[in-house]
Amino acid sequence: MSERITKNMARNIYFGGSLFAILLFAGLTMDTVQKIPKLTNSDKITESVARGKNLWEVNNCVGCHTIMGEGAYYAPELANVFDRRGLKNEEFFKSYMIGWMAAQPLSEPGRRKMPQFNLSEEEVNNISDFLIWTSRIDDNEWPPNIEG
Numbered sequence: 269m270s271e272r273i274t275k276n277m278a279r280n281i282y283f284g285g286s287l288f289a290i291l292l293f294a295g296l297t298m299d300t301v302q303k304i305p306k307l308t309n310s311d312k313i314t315e316s317v318a319r320g321k322n323l324w325e326v327n328n329c330v331g332c333h334t335i336m337g338e339g340a341y342y343a344p345e346l347a348n349v350f351d352r353r354g355l356k357n358e359e360f361f362k363s364y365m366i367g368w369m370a371a372q373p374l375s376e377p378g379r380r381k382m383p384q385f386n387l388s389e390e391e392v393n394n395i396s397d398f399l400i401w402t403s404r405i406d407d408n409e410w411p412p413n414i415e416g
């Protein structure tokens with residue numbers, strides 16, 4: 269038997285390899301798509317969560333903050349602010365958020381400033397619900413540091 273790879277063998281490797289890669293890609297894509305509802309808790313998106321996300325967008329919080337690593341690096345990551353400042357307690361977190369949003373901008377010199385958004389209590393609660401929901405997305409424990 270000759271050691272050479274024949275044209276036929278090369279063709280089989282080419283098509284076989286391509287087919288294998290395409291099937292693997294399709295399989296992994298289907299696997300991801302199936303897992304998304306479970307990972308994101310999409311069945312737990314209440315109206316308040318949706319309003320909170322809208323407020324998050326129209327006020328451009330992401331212009332300074334990251335959420336699950338996406339956004340600007342001026343201010344702390346907020347996908348885990350519920351764990352960090354709310355200690356995973358919803359009532360406690362909501363009162364923390366009311367206090368925090370009302371107190372801005374802090375007048376401590378040398379500290380980065382956050383603007384005053386003049387949001388109503390209900391709007392702040394919506395944002396809190398959005399941040400609580402976000403903190404429960406399975407993001408592989410991102411960020412690795414609780415201080416974000």
Ligand code: HEC
Pocket residue numbers: 323324327328329330331332333342343344346349352353368374379380381382383385395
């Ligand atoms: C102009 C930049 C800027 C924008 C826009 C902004 N923030 Fe901030 N935010 C900051 C800075 C800076 C801090 C940290 C301030 C400090 O520690 O004194 C902060 C801190 C916070 C904290 C406390 C985080 C912690 O770990 O204690 C929360 C909650 C927060 N922001 C929510 C929001 C929300 C909600 C919005 C949108 C409505 C928003 N921020 C928009 C700059 C911004």
